[in-house]
Amino acid sequence: MLAILGGTVYTVSGDIVPNACLLIDQGKFLAVGSRLAIPHDALCLNVTNKVIIPGLIDCHTHLGIAEEAVGTAHIDKNEVNQPICPHLRALDGINPEDRGLEDAYTSGTTTIIVTPGSENVIGGQSIAIKTYGKVIDHMIMRQPAGIKMAFGENPIQMYMKKDRAPSTRMTIAAMIRENLIAALNYEKDLANGKVGRDLKMEALLMLLHGEIPLRAHAHAADDIMTAIRIADEFGLKLTIEHATSAHKIAEELACRSIAATVGPSITARVKVELKDRTYRTPAILHQAGVKIALITDHPFLPVSSLRLEAALAIREGLPETVALRAITLSAAEIIGVSDRVGSIEPGKDADFVILDGPPFAVSTKVEHVFINGIEVSNNN
Incomplete structure (x- = not known):
């Protein structure tokens, strides 16, 4: 299991979740929220002050x-x-x-x-x-x-x-x-x-x-x-x-x-x-x-x-x-x-992007890209 911690998640289908925890398991989104319990065996990635959007x-x-x-x-x-x-x-x-x-x-x-x-x-x-x-x-x-x-x-x-x-x-x-x-x-x-x-x-x-x-x-x-x-x-x-x-x-x-x-x-x-x-x-x-x-x-x-x-x-x-x-x-x-x-919600493929700033600012950099819960690009 993967836990992405601290970022602001634009779910698209619902609310923007600040200081979020995003849980991913077997290539799918498991849960997203600001007060989730993190499984003890989860691999954690801290992305405080970053922005997370769907692929x-x-x-x-x-x-x-x-x-x-x-x-x-x-x-x-x-x-x-x-x-x-x-x-x-x-x-x-x-x-x-x-x-x-x-x-x-x-x-x-x-x-x-x-x-x-x-x-x-x-x-x-x-x-x-x-x-x-x-x-x-x-x-x-x-x-x-x-x-x-x-x-x-x-x-x-x-x-x-x-x-x-x-x-x-x-x-x-x-x-x-x-x-x-x-x-x-x-x-x-x-x-x-x-x-x-x-x-x-x-x-x-x-x-x-x-x-x-x-x-x-x-x-x-x-x-x-x-x-x-x-x-x-x-x-x-x-x-x-x-x-x-x-x-x-x-x-x-x-x-x-x-x-x-x-x-x-x-x-x-x-x-x-x-x-x-x-x-x-x-x-x-x-x-x-x-x-x-x-x-x-x-x-x-x-x-x-x-x-x-x-x-x-x-x-x-x-x-x-x-x-x-x-x-x-x-x-x-x-x-x-x-x-x-198309959105970050439980059950969907864990395709998502971690940005270092607002989604539409020209200066914003793509730092990490995940497809099916696997990191395919790391520009950090």
């Missing part, structure tokens, strides 16, 4: 499939010759030795979504993983965690160069509809023994049956509305990824209880879709009643910048408590893993 969660990255400093041989985030790829699994492309994963856990990010890229109309299956480990199969939290589809500029720019569809936003939407209808027809034919297994159709049926969400890459308001329209037509669970201009249509998201994973905000307006980028988007969405998470989209923004994304959102009006939830518990809820991570 951070980034629910949109390309870690492990867009590896750093390795060249094109290990850039696996897009299958650039086929615009419809629901059967591809990010799981099969992730290298756990990617240096970016080390950057993640040493900076306090302990859970991530790895998703295929946005150059295909249907890019493939996302996965939720812990950021520390040697074998990706042992790091899995949820597989699959959604199917990635891309609306807007990226697939158009990719396939126009190849003289292939799509070349318009109308075509993107039509291709998605065609494949969803094909999956419904496949289901009927399979039941009647008319066809054999089809991995593409099987993946889309998971989406149509509500087992996993559509993770829609959409920056511009009109593209977000197209994703919503398709989700409404087919009864799909939907999360809007990036959501750069979502503040323009916040009420549309709120009335449908559609979550938005916002970011990366620390970026230049390098394409038309980003012209309305503002650090105020998270606050506007929150005020409208939209559940939000904040993302880095690593490697487009380094995964270690997640707390900075939150700090800038706070500066522009997002309450600090909501900002912390947006990179912990709300993110876990959006991913579908909040039964295990």
